[in-house]
Amino acid sequence: MIGFRPAAVGGVVLLAAHCDDLAIGAGGSLLTLCSARPGLRVDALVLSGGGTEREEEEHAALTAFCPGADLRLTVLKMPDGRLPANWEEAKAAVEDLRSRTDPDLVLAPNPADAHQDHRGLAKLVPTAFRGHQALGYEIVKWDGDLGRPSVYQPLTPEVAEAKVTLLQQHYPSQRQRPWYDREAFLGLARIRGIECQSRYAEAFYTSKMTLDLAGG
Numbered sequence: 001m002i003g004f005r006p007a008a009v010g011g012v013v014l015l016a017a018h019c020d021d022l023a024i025g026a027g028g029s030l031l032t033l034c035s036a037r038p039g040l041r042v043d044a045l046v047l048s049g050g051g052t053e054r055e056e057e058e059h060a061a062l063t064a065f066c067p068g069a070d071l072r073l074t075v076l077k078m079p080d081g082r083l084p085a086n087w088e089e090a091k092a093a094v095e096d097l098r099s100r101t102d103p104d105l106v107l108a109p110n111p112a113d114a115h116q117d118h119r120g121l122a123k124l125v126p127t128a129f130r131g132h133q134a135l136g137y138e139i140v141k142w143d144g145d146l147g148r149p150s151v152y153q154p155l156t157p158e159v160a161e162a163k164v165t166l167l168q169q170h171y172p173s174q175r176q177r178p179w180y181d182r183e184a185f186l187g188l189a190r191i192r193g194i195e196c197q198s199r200y201a202e203a204f205y206t207s208k209m210t211l212d213l214a215g216g
């Protein structure tokens with residue numbers, strides 16, 4: 001496989017239903033991206049957790065996962081597990097972010113995610129970011145919704161280890177969850193690495209992508 005290299009990444013939008021979704025789904029990719037591009041503009045919107053300990057965790061975590069970035073994070077107070085009932089508020093929040101940003105890349109949940117909040121947010125992405133490259137991240141869960149992603153970001157062993165360390169360090173509220181452990185995070189990264197001939201990787205879904213084969 002050849003690696004497609006975007007000529008420029010002038011800005012990134014990160015979308016999540018819950019605090020820690022971005023770090024779990026794309027933490028290694030964010031470390032890779034932001035380390036290589038100091039000063040990168042990163043606009044992050046998280047729909048729930050605002051006003052709780054989870055908002056503070058998310059601020060500290062994303063600062064660590066986006067080293068050197070110009071990070072602007074908004075954490076809203078929508079109730080966890082209730083996105084369908086708060087559809088208009090979520091839609092308005094995503095559209096508001098779109099009105100303030102014109103990113104080269106959008107990282108968001110993927111539309112096949114079994115969690116209704118993740119899936120609902122994924123469905124909002126193309127309604128607001130119509131001309132933008134969106135990649136949908138994956139999150140291991142009880143429901144068993146892992147599929148066959150088509151886009152991979154290989155991770156060096158150092159980045160994969162750093163991702164796990166930061167996940168353990170920055171989300172003390174989640175440590176007691178039975179799936180929140182080193183084996184789960186590194187195990188999935190190892191499997192996605194096998195699929196793209198790397199040691200570790202994060203994988204994404206996309207519904208659409210255009211090429212620029214002339215380059216330059």
Ligand SMILES: [Zn+2]
Pocket residue numbers: 017018021115118
């Ligand atoms: Zn979530």
